[in-house]
Amino acid sequence: MMRQFLAIATLGLTTVFTTPAIAQDGSSFAMILPTLTHTDPLSMMLDDRESQEAERPRRASRRGVAFDMGQQRPAPDMSSLRYAPSKARRSANLATFITKTRAADPKGAADLRKLFAEGDFIEKIGALVAPQGLRIDNVADAYALWWITAWQAAHGTNDTPSRAVLGAVRQQAANAVVATGEIAHASDAQKQELAEALWVQSALIDGAVEQAKRDPSRLRAIGDAVRQGAQGMGLNLDAIDLTSQGFVPVGVGQNDAPATTPEPGSAAPYGALALAAGGMGIGGFLMLRQRRG
16 A cells, blocks of 8 residues: 555564465464454454443444434534544553464564564554545544555555545545444544554555565465455455545446445445445444354
8 A cells, every 4th residue: 555664564574474484374464364363453453342342232233223314414523533642542552452462473463562662653654644645643544544455455466546546535434434423422542542453454464465575475365364354344355446436346437436325234245335335434343243253
């Protein structure tokens, strides 16, 4: 996604992605494979959120009940995408990533600890994405970058998209997050936790792809890992294309809009587009994970 990520995302992670022994047993994917291993930053954060939500009554949307499409709804509040970052929370979030990674991948955890100790990792990412119009304190921007990075990894690339493409996906992500009450009513701490998990995940995936570019089999393996992880969340990365209008179902032209928009909570053959158009956001992530056990 952003080739500059290589400078900050791989210096401390070289052994994670290139050590032969690790490459053979597949544990090098522990930090980039969502859902299947539950050892990547995003999945670990979602696991914690599931545990917390299990202690309170589930909301109707969590049970997959479709929204009342006839109900009049107020205009979305875009300010709900933003949060006030806390350095203390950031340190705690990154420390949690390291601790939970250590159980499945001690070497990877050590590399993460070294990487995070070299400076404010999130702020470094923020400086790199700012020229593209992304804000480090915006949950939807973090989701947009993760979405593009995952799709590109599944297709064997990490080229920086044009501002038009990035802007379109950014708007799709914003629409999804704003439409999700889970995010609109989340605390700053919860928004920061989700956003930083997405930023870290994007950087790790991007770094893995960059390092595997001269090894086609390795690049395919990374793409398959990311693809399978996304599938576990209901995102079929092979059923959508990245265009100047953002993500569209495969077969829809560059200048064509999707023929239909799936209702929130409904199944769709192009899960990632449904996630954005249906406004499922973090609530959708959790609902999909619960449905898949």
